[in-house]
Amino acid sequence: MIRTVTGDIHSDDLGFTYSHEHLLGAPPVHKRVDEDLVILDPAMAKVEAQAALDVGVRSLYEASAWDYSRQPEDLRRISEETGLQIIACGGFNKGEWFDDLLADHSIEQLQAQIVADVTTGMNGTTVRAGAIKYGTSYNRVTPAEDRVLRAAARAHRQTGAVLHGHTETGTMAITQLDMLEEEGVDLNRVGIVHLMRNPDPYVHKQIAKRGTYLCYDGFAKIKYFPESTRIHVILDVVEAGYADRILIGGDLARRTDLTAYTGGPGLHYIAGAWLPRFRDELAQRHYSQADIDELVRLFFVENPKRYFTFGEPY
Numbered sequence: 001m002i003r004t005v006t007g008d009i010h011s012d013d014l015g016f017t018y019s020h021e022h023l024l025g026a027p028p029v030h031k032r033v034d035e036d037l038v039i040l041d042p043a044m045a046k047v048e049a050q051a052a053l054d055v056g057v058r059s060l061y062e063a064s065a066w067d068y069s070r071q072p073e074d075l076r077r078i079s080e081e082t083g084l085q086i087i088a089c090g091g092f093n094k095g096e097w098f099d100d101l102l103a104d105h106s107i108e109q110l111q112a113q114i115v116a117d118v119t120t121g122m123n124g125t126t127v128r129a130g131a132i133k134y135g136t137s138y139n140r141v142t143p144a145e146d147r148v149l150r151a152a153a154r155a156h157r158q159t160g161a162v163l164h165g166h167t168e169t170g171t172m173a174i175t176q177l178d179m180l181e182e183e184g185v186d187l188n189r190v191g192i193v194h195l196m197r198n199p200d201p202y203v204h205k206q207i208a209k210r211g212t213y214l215c216y217d218g219f220a221k222i223k224y225f226p227e228s229t230r231i232h233v234i235l236d237v238v239e240a241g242y243a244d245r246i247l248i249g250g251d252l253a254r255r256t257d258l259t260a261y262t263g264g265p266g267l268h269y270i271a272g273a274w275l276p277r278f279r280d281e282l283a284q285r286h287y288s289q290a291d292i293d294e295l296v297r298l299f300f301v302e303n304p305k306r307y308f309t310f311g312e313p314y
Contacts, residue, residue, distance in 0.1 A: 002308045003118070003130035003161070004059070005076040005086045014085065015058025017304035020164075020193055020217045020249030021267060023048060023078065023086070024071040025064030027097055036254045039261065042074045047260040048267045049084045055271040059085035061249065061308065063164065063193075065133045066091070066117075067098040072127035087308055090117030090129030091152050094166050095142040102144045110151035111158070118159045130308060132156050135166030136176060149176065153183035160310040163190045164215070170198025173207055186314070191215040191247060191307055199229050201236035208242035213307050217251035219274050220265035227274065231281055238295065247307060248299045271300075 001008050023045040026038040039045070052060060064070040072088055079086045091114045092098050102110065117129040134152035136145050149165075156163045163185065165176050173192045180190060191213035195204055204214055214237065218224060237246065250270055252258055259266030265273070275296065282292045 001310050002087065002305075003128055003310065004079065005072065005088050005127050006079050009085065011305050011309045014301075014305045014308065016056050016271070016300045017308075018052065018057055018060040018249045018267070018270065019191070019247035019304050019307070020063050020215050020251050021060045022064050022251065022253035023062050024069070024074055025253060026069040028067060028069070028101065031097060036256055039253065039255060039258065040069065040071070041261075042071070042078065044258070044260040045074070046078050046082060048258055049078050049082045049086075051259060052267040052271070053082060053084055055268045057084070057267070057271055059087065059304070060267075061087040061089070061131060061164075061304075063089045063133060063251070065089045065093040066113075066122070067101060068093045070122060072122040072125045076127050087130035088122065088127060089131055089133050089164070090114050090122065090161065091133040091155070091164075092135070092148045093133060094135035094168065095137050095145045098148070099142055099144045102148065105144075105147065107147045107151045107154070110148055111154045114151055114155035115158055118155065118161045130161065131164045132159075132161050133164045133166060136168065136172040138168040139171045141172060141175065141179075146179070149179055150183055153180050153185045156185060156189065157183075158313055160313050162307055162310075165190060165192045167192060167194045167197075170195045170200075170203075173203070177207065177210055177212060187211045189311060193217055193251070196230055196233065197224060199225060199233045201233050201240075204233065204237050205240050205242060208237060208240075208245040211245075213245050213247050213303070214242070215247045215249065217249045219248070219250050220252065220257070220269045227277065231278060235282075235285070243295060243298050244303060246299050247303055
């Protein structure tokens with residue numbers, strides 16, 4: 001079973017999936033210093049949702065957490081009106097946004113809120129989350145982030161919802177896994193994001209070796225790296241035997257990322273532009289058509305299906 005904003009679906013019905021996106025989100029009001037990060041217009045979000053559908057996307061994980069101005073009822077409305085299946089985000093993002101807001105919250109209080117996100121509803125609504133987010137800072141874990149991570153781990157074990165770990169510029173991933181193991185978490189139920197901000201295949205393979213999913217994102221963000229760098233990393237990981245650990249999403253969370261706001265790449269980019277290029281590069285490297293099709297099926301269908309499926313509490 002996979003939990004979407006309109007209800008639970010059979011895992012086989014998830015289909016072609018973006019595993020990390022943002023339709024609606026923004027930093028907390030008192031920390032909004034960059035208006036480019038404020039994407040809170042439901043009409044614009046609906047345009048992007050339709051653009052994804054138009055290039056064959058069936059589902060996406062919307063990763064805006066409690067401290068990133070998530071909008072659960074708007075997400076449900078967009079899903080109902082467009083048919084795009086949306087998995088919503090329980091839990092919290094990172095200390096930059098929540099350290100002051102959660103300074104006096106205990107692990108037990110945080111766990112209770114995350115469990116409610118998944119089982120009852122987010123932000124006082126009946127819209128339930130299908131994944132649990134936590135995060136760490138650049139090269140460190142703040143005290144509040146430590147509590148959130150441990151609360152997320154315990155809520156995961158209580159509910160069976162998958163864990164989604166934010167890293168800042170790809171740092172602290174190994175530390176996150178060590179901490180989660182201290183909490184008894186099965187690392188096969190964890191995905192780590194923003195690893196492409198540190199495009200080091202050696203590190204990525206060490207993460208995948210422990211059973212954890214590599215949630216690759218940042219596609220279209222050429223200001224960081226060309227797409228050739230991302231493709232090289234993906235193929236290095238694939239050729240090491242970890243194709244079944246790779247998830248793909250854009251993490252397009254700025255107005256300048258989105259077609260509806262500014263004419264940016266938008267949610268049609270990965271399936272509409274990047275994927276044809278990826279297929280072409282693989283063909284040039286003498287991958288067979290069958291092998292290319294299998295990698296695409298794994299990255300966008302089978303791996304997300306396995307990752308987002310609820311497990312038994314343990």
